[in-house]
Amino acid sequence: MVRGPCCDKMGLKKGPWTPEEDQLLISHVQQNGHANWRALPKQAGLLRCGKSCRLRWINYLRPDIKRGNFSKEEEQTIIHLHELLGNRWSAMAAKLPGRTDNEIKNVWHTHIKKKLITYQSARDSKPHKIKDSEPQSKNPDSFNHGFKYMSISPQCSTELSSVTYSPVMTTQDIVEPEKLNSSKITFSDIRKRYLPADQDLKTWFEMDKELKCVESDDGKDFWYNLFLKAQGLKDLPGDAI
DNA sequence: AACCGCCGCAACCGCATTTTT
């Protein structure tokens, strides 16, 4: 289906929002909710498209937005979730109250990725703490904690509607990458088949969280340990780490 | 003080998915 951008109508404003526009949007949402984003701008007297209003509300004006820098715990959680979910920022946001998908995405690209790269370089340039003879995947302290999941290869991710996705696996349910590549499988298909119900995912995530063993609060050690724990990330797409 | 380059963030764009007609 071909459809033009929703904001291409003449007269619709783009760019940064003014305080007046913010106030109009806030007032309207508080009074009427946001059941219909398409109709909202007109009703609220805004010269914006619905998409722009929705984005502004979700990423900036929502009352439950948490401001300020991400804590180490939050960053650790993001790394962890990225390992579990890939680039599914909105799914990560659902696990981080007060944080938006856009914010998490920005933090990943501007802070966390760089830190991981730094510590990967540090690790590659000198002997590290893990015994060379011991494969990472068999190390009990490795990031996987023995959970039955894997990351689909970058190539597979591209096939899956550009969504990097790490389905939860059972031993009977290993996906062969070549099969994924050879057939047209939608994200929904994969989700229905492999992703546990929300409640299960929550439980699963919390169980894994309990097993986390990063204890050092020293910045350098923190990132070094995180990197070691996130060994699997080296298999992610080049631009994701 | 002025210039320049880098960085971080807000916002846009295009596509996928879901819902409605």
Place this chain on the structure above:
DNA sequence: GAAAAATGCGGTTGCGGCGGT
């Protein structure tokens, strides 16, 4: 069931602020 409309999501970009020279 098909088409259209609406919504949601992730990738990307542009601009403002800040630090270095």
